[in-house]
Amino acid sequence: QVQLVESGGGLVKPGESLRLSCEASGIIFSMSIMRWYRQAPGKERELVAFITTNNSTNYADSVKGRFTTSRDNAKNTVYLQMNTLKPEDTAVYYCNTFWFPRDYWGQGTQVTVSS
Helix, strand or coil: CCEEEEECCEEECCCCCEEEEEEEECCCHHHCCEEEEEECCCCCCEEEEEECCCCCEEECCCCCCCEEEEEEHHHCEEEEEECCCCHHHCEEEEEEEEECCEEEECCCEEEEECC
16 A cells, blocks of 8 residues: 655744655655646646656746755655755645656645745
8 A cells, every 4th residue: 555654844934944854654755756846726736846766856936946846765755854944845745756656645744934
């Protein structure tokens, strides 16, 4: 059974940092592309970042230079380091992977950036 479990969300002030984690089970993690999405209230879910099996990364323009994703295959865990957070980063953050024959999602973790 595939499971993705996020952690690390919380309430921070603008300019502060957070690190999200997503631990996967039920997949061969080292063979999986891992993605981070977020969904703000009233908005569609958007792709924030992804990391490939050979550690190539890609970011949405809105987070480029502030967010970094990385993976630890020994721990079956992907991370999203979020620096210089802005109020517009407020959202529920989800990790995602495709493991044949379908997509899997974590339960989400709330990130709130407010003074």
